[in-house]
Amino acid sequence: MMQGAWTIARKEMAHGMNTGLIYVFAIALMVAVSYPIFWSFGPLNVFLNKTADLRSFMSIMPYFTMVFVPAFAMRAWSEERRLGTLELMLTYPIPARALVLGKFLGSLIPIWLVILGTLVVPILIDQIGDLDWGPVIGGYVGAGLLSAACLAVALCVGSLTQHQITAFISSLVVLAFLTLFLISEANLQWRFASIARGLLDTRDLTYFCCLIIGFLALNERIIVSQRWRSS
């Protein structure tokens, strides 16, 4: 199964890297993370306040993933449907589970690379001041899990429609609900903040893992059921 998943993931990554969106995200995230720290006159400026932390990164990450991940994932299934390649792909000797996993990994790896690209900011801060790396590592682990969960949700919701814009808006709505409005224990932002404090709590890890696996499994069910029903 993993061989099939990796084949799909490689195709997705090649496509993802060919689209401008990932570079827009990379630049926007880098600016959003570094601006309050290096250029703004606010309380986070490392030169004015002589304190080194990554609070700006932690505060913007949930909103960034909430918007960017659905934008990046919206074409994953709808494009396959529009081109008719989904029909062909479902006649390849690749199980539907591997297909979903491949789509997931193929989008997740570029997103993680973009997030890891911002590591240059804490490295620079560390040169200037004394940076506590615990919350930084926690923040990056949290960002990784948060983006993976957002992606699983966006792919699953996107598999219900063949229009990219519909996929984007509906994913955004579901993620906004999960990020902002639920009770705190079931809230993406709350769980992320908990990990970003530098404490890896198994409850937070379980929450993210359940969310990712649950939505991927649901995505598989949707693809299989749509396959039998398609006309």
Next chain:
Amino acid sequence: MIRVQDAHKSFGSIVAVRDLSFSVDVGQIAAFLGPNGSGKTTTMRMIMGFLKPDKGNVVVNLDGQDLYDLKRHQRVGYLPESTPLYPDMSVIECLEFSAAAHHIKTSLRLTRIQSVVASCGLGKHLNRHVSQLSKGYKQRVGLAQALIHDPDVLVLDEPTTGLDPIQVQDILDLIQALGRNKTILLSTHILQHVPAICDKVVVIHEGQLRFEGKPQAFAEFDNERRIGVECAPDSELKNLIRAEGFDCETDENAPTQLWIQSQQPQDDLSRLLDLAKQAQWDMRQVYVERASLDRAFRCLVEGNEP
């Protein structure tokens, strides 16, 4: 071989395929004919395992074994109707992806790619993006993808749609060459090519089987054939022919040509020859017009018997 047994498939209230049964043996190229919306694509999707029949069986049997799901996908090649391809991939990337998706070992991939590139005449376009290719070359890429894993069974849904006559001939030559050792189900609307490359014809209409047999037997369904007589047709002769119960007309472009409508050309030809002998009719040439596959197809789907 492909075996479709009492397959039934509906989408809501629309019945796409109704108790359909036919088979295609190893080494056969079967033309799969039917008007648009007759259920051909649905049947092909069921053969590919993309759709599941509501009732009945759709089986690909190889080495005496019925294959399902992934095993079937490994032995069957499929070219869907619209030739779906990724426009931002180059031809070589498409083939590499298809080879990897079919789990072809890395050490064998290059050989397989070289083989299909040669078969499909893609050598000069390997690095071009699919979006830059003509319709004909896109079709070739689709076919190359369907062939990459050297399948035993090929299901081709209108592979010649939108191609120019030379491209059509190239694709048909390739299919004919492949048909020597594969089972091929070929959906097409170009009936003229059927006798040249197909061993079998399957006609469906409104999801039901209308005909299954050899191309020659299919042609016999043309019941609007004419007998051509080259003579000096005058009104007396025409009256004589009409008195025998035939319908006849002269050709405006060839005044010496008389066309006689016939539903049973061989019997009618004998009767006409007897008549000509009795009436001392001066005939220079008499022949039965060749059966038209288009008319045979129309007769079949309109429900006329031969």
